[in-house]
Amino acid sequence: MKNHFVLHYTLSLLFLFALIQPCFSSTSFFDQSGQQKQTAAAPAYYDAGILLLKNNKKDSAYTAFKKGHVLATKVDDPYLIALGNYHLGGYYYQTKDIPQAISFINTALVSFENQNRKTNAAKCYYKLGHIYKSISDFEKALSYSFKALQMSEEIASEVQIIRSSTQIGSIYLITGDYKAADLNFKRSLQLQEKIQDDTGLVLTYLNLGALSQKQKLFEEALSYFYGGLKKVNNLSEKGEIKQGLKDDQAILLGNIGSTLRAKDDYKGSLEYLFKALEIKKELKRNVSTAHTYNDIAETYIKMQDYGKAKQFALEGARLAKNESVSKERWAYFLLSKCEYALENYKSSYDNFQTYNILKDSIFTAEKASRFNEMQIQYDTEKRDYQIKAQEKDIALLDTQNRLKSQLLWFGGFGLLAVFGLISALTSRAKIRENVKQKEQFTQGLIEAQENERTRVSKDLHDSVGQQLTFLKKKAQNLEQQELSDLANVALEEVRSISRDLYPATLKQLGLTASIEQLLFDLDGESDLFFSVELEDINTNFNEAETLNLYRFIQESVTNVLKHADAKTLIVNIFKHKNVVEVLIKDNGCGFQTNKGVLQNSLGLKTMAERIRILKGKLSIQSTSELGTTILVKIPV
Secondary structure, three states: HHHHHHHHHHHHHHHHHHHHHHHOOOOOOHHHHHHHHHHHHHHHHHHHHHHHHHHOOOOHHHHHHHHHHHHHOOOHHHHHHHHHHHHHHHHHHOOOOOOHHHHHHHHHHHOOOOOOOHHHHHHHHHHHHHHHOOOOOOOHHHHHHHHHHHHHHHOOHHHHHHHHHHHHHHHHHHHHHHHHHHHHHHHHHHHHHHHHOOOHHHHHHHHHHHHHHHOOOOHHHHHHHHHHHHHHHHHOOOOOOOOOHHHHHHHHHHHHOOOHHHOHHHHHHHHHHHHHHHHHHHOOOHHHHHHHHHHHHHHHHHOHHHHHHHHHHHHHHHHHHHOHHHHHHHHHHHHHHHHHHHOOOHHHHHEEEEEHHHHHHHHHHHHHHHHHHHHHHHHHHHHHHHHHHHHHHHHHHHHHHHHHHHHHHHOOOHHHHHHHHHHHHHHHHHHHHHHHHHHHHHHHHHHHHHOOOOOOHHHHHHHHHHHHHHHHHHHHHHHHHHHHHHHHHHHHHHHHHHHHHOOHHHHHHHHHHHHHHHHHHHHHHHEEEEEEEEEOHHHHOOHHHHHHHHHHHHHHHHHHHHHHHHEEEEEEEEEEEOEEEEEEEEEOOOOOOOOHHHHHOOOHHHHHHHHHOOOOOEEEEEEEOEEEEEEEEEEE
């Protein structure tokens, strides 16, 4: 109510000012006074716009910001003009117009720096870091956030240092550099304790808990979450709890719920998640509420209560629609899992397709942010190629000149050269035959592996699986719940092994969706930060080719998880005209890629043979401590 009254009061003043403003500008006697009024009115419009934006009245907020900016331009006040650009940038960010947001805030930044207004410039750097973080351009996000931190240190603004350190920590948390994230969150914690900022400490406890949760340090995570919740309760007792803290309270409760789920405490998980849901519904936070509905659905999936899980996932999808693509796609993935477990395979496939479509839309902004970089990279590579071509031409001319001078010398050795050529051709034919035999052996080995995998998979499913199902039903009939649970666990394990041996999803969902599900499952089982972008390639390969490409990606990603010690893994599949490109890149420890290593590694030889069967080209580049890049180009 209070916010509504302040908003109403501010807008009333502005309206009154708009009515009397012409009176001041109509006579020359009051020209100077009118200018002063306009200068005073611009900040009032900005304040009104901020309130309107907080209340989600975006169109009205834009009108207020624009009017303030027009007045500031009329009186030619550089500070107020820059401030208007900053607020307009914030408006465009709220309306998801990222290019406009970046443009306006950059304009404000340049002006603030020219005026040597470091406090405002630091806020611009912070805001740009926040925007780039939102579109997953983490390199730029870190660059701007560090500039904000440096400038905040110069002006000794502890509040701004805390904000910048927290943002830097959150970026490192997303990208998997947990040590750097911890360092920055702890810095915020130290300053907040110094200035006794209990409200800020709630957010820091939340971040540190999320960091511990990512590292599977669940007891430590719970300690931070409970600590944050205690701070909220203390502030509530003092009567200082605000709407923002109610949001944090709900998020803390939700995080406790998801952490308890990870500890297999499903009853406790649901207890806290439902508490979080109640607060979020009260605050009418659709996106955050959708997140909790999805969390509850995931807990019910863990409990194998797929009917209830489906109900909550449906509600999560409904609330997230047109609000948050990431939450909506998570809901559809959960729905796909529920329908699959309920043996509604058609519905499972449809939900998974929706999940894939939403996945594509998430990366639209990220693609747009990379266009300029891709163009620069292309221009650089093109220039390097032209230089190399010129160097080859010069070398060719030099070689031709030398050949002319040496022609007489070669005449005497003509017969010897002929005999040498015959010998070389014979040797080359033998080498080709050996290579062909090796390729046939490797291809035969791959076919034998797949045949054996398929056989074992079917035996497990048809024989062992049926026996375990029979055992489970018999235990249920005898009301031996413990034995029934053990049989169910063993049955799920057998099904999991069977799916790994032969991915049945290839026929049910297609290649693209199967790769997506493989990577999603691995993402959930590891601490790696996955960046995945897949285009639809279902129609480009036959059944045998589909299996080979799937196995290649499976083996490549498994190698990263086993050996690379990486924090980030990028998997991209693009289709350019008549070529499918596969990029698998990690930032791990790397390995030697000399000819001897590649020839002696059966795993790498098998991977190379799969690509050869697909008539593709395989390139592996690896640098110690910098990571490995695998690039495949397959004609289609």
